[in-house]
Amino acid sequence: VHRFTEQTDLLAGAILDYARRRLMLDPVPLDGSRTAEELAALAGQTVTEEGVGPKAALAVFDEVLSRACISVDHPRFLSFIPAAPTDAAMLFDLVVGVSSIYGGSWLEGAGAVYAENEALRWLADLAGFPPEAGGVFVQGGTLGNLSALVTARHAARVGRAGPPPARWAVAATTEAHSSVTTAANVMDLELVRAPTDEDGRLTGPLLRSALDAVDTDGLFAVVATAGTTNVGIIDDLSGVAALCAERRLWLHVDGAYGAAALAAPSARPRLAGIERADSFIVDPHKWLFAPFDCCALLYREPRLARSAHAQAAGYLEPLQTPGEWNPSDFAIHLSRRARGLPFWFSLATHGTRAYAEAVERTLVVAAAAAEDVRRRSYLELVLEPDLSIVVFRRVGWSPSDYDGWSERLRRTKFALVLPTVHGREMVARLAIVNPRTTEADISAILDTMA
Numbered sequence: 001v002h003r004f005t006e007q008t009d010l011l012a013g014a015i016l017d018y019a020r021r022r023l024m025l026d027p028v029p030l031d032g033s034r035t036a037e038e039l040a041a042l043a044g045q046t047v048t049e050e051g052v053g054p055k056a057a058l059a060v061f062d063e064v065l066s067r068a069c070i071s072v073d074h075p076r077f078l079s080f081i082p083a084a085p086t087d088a089a090m091l092f093d094l095v096v097g098v099s100s101i102y103g104g105s106w107l108e109g110a111g112a113v114y115a116e117n118e119a120l121r122w123l124a125d126l127a128g129f130p131p132e133a134g135g136v137f138v139q140g141g142t143l144g145n146l147s148a149l150v151t152a153r154h155a156a157r158v159g160r161a162g163p164p165p166a167r168w169a170v171a172a173t174t175e176a177h178s179s180v181t182t183a184a185n186v187m188d189l190e191l192v193r194a195p196t197d198e199d200g201r202l203t204g205p206l207l208r209s210a211l212d213a214v215d216t217d218g219l220f221a222v223v224a225t226a227g228t229t230n231v232g233i234i235d236d237l238s239g240v241a242a243l244c245a246e247r248r249l250w251l252h253v254d255g256a257y258g259a260a261a262l263a264a265p266s267a268r269p270r271l272a273g274i275e276r277a278d279s280f281i282v283d284p285h286k287w288l289f290a291p292f293d294c295c296a297l298l299y300r301e302p303r304l305a306r307s308a309h310a311q312a313a314g315y316l317e318p319l320q321t322p323g324e325w326n327p328s329d330f331a332i333h334l335s336r337r338a339r340g341l342p343f344w345f346s347l348a349t350h351g352t353r354a355y356a357e358a359v360e361r362t363l364v365v366a367a368a369a370a371e372d373v374r375r376r377s378y379l380e381l382v383l384e385p386d387l388s389i390v391v392f393r394r395v396g397w398s399p400s401d402y403d404g405w406s407e408r409l410r411r412t413k414f415a416l417v418l419p420t421v422h423g424r425e426m427v428a429r430l431a432i433v434n435p436r437t438t439e440a441d442i443s444a445i446l447d448t449m450a
Ligand SMILES: *Cc1c(COP(=O)(O)O)cnc(C)c1O
Pocket: 081, 139, 140, 141, 142, 143, 177, 179, 225, 227, 228, 229, 254, 255, 256, 257, 283, 295
């Protein structure tokens, strides 16, 4: 099983052939999920004592299992936050898989860590972080937000004189991502809800009024959002950063989706203020064309993260060589895949200008989508898009109309466009992160709402 044989050679050929065919699908079929009963009938039992062999296992994956997974990179997959990995990034994911790289320490993975850090540096520079900034690629925004807040609390713990507060607290708006609530629960934090303006945006004055109204000395951090997942709103990062500086609060910017806009010169000014954050995240698996799963977590002062997160054990002692960067030390994890490498390879291959152009292209399509909505008498734009999420209503539709329409598009495998709720109202939502999504794709979807 573990030795290179003629069998391995054949299997490599079959797998690479599969990969090549998947990459060449244009467009890739949307596909759709099936029930567990249907899958049991179609795939049968695949894990057996003797094994079914590579040919049969690959055939089941190709013909049944892969087709029961929606292709998130389909150009008309416009729900949640889609993915749009480059061919270079997807192919390099195969390389990472066959290379047995341990991405947790410099001792074991120096070459990989060097490359990952170069990709992190590009993101840090886009955000205007100082030269000593750094971080790590983690699994997703959920783990990134949690790890950043653990660092922030650690910094507050060691940085404050006097007795600890009765309970630590973090402030965020109701528009903040659900993972912020999860982080607060995991850390047993009080979650101070800051109000937003009518668009759902946190501003400096609104944050000030929220903080003045709460009676807690345990507040140590504010989470601002650069691009809410639901409607793509960017908080007033400058105003929030100024107040955080005044009150000595850690500012974490959740840019899991939206901080990718830093790559687009036309959008970068909208994120002004992020350079004053203590930490931020951005998911390359969302709008920076990397495959799942990949979140960049960056700290202004990584030494604080190291002292919060580095695990101590006798067998880990040899890893603590001064000057060496151990990615494990900066988040809640130890063993790790060098998951930043597909992103790095694609960046190195295409160059950063191609990234700027690709993000700009999605912004152009999003603006065109908003314009297309405005032109149609049966549609109304709910918000001017800050980024690449377009939210609009179909005049006269009830929630069941939206559900029926969305279900029809999904069943016919034409598009995946799920409605969302904004301000208690059900509305339609298009999240555009795929440079292969065209204005014509959007028009064709809007036509189905006439
Ligand atoms: C997607 C998202 C997250 C969570 O990221 P995962 O990678 O899914 O864990 C957090 N915050 C925002 C704003 C997001 O859009």
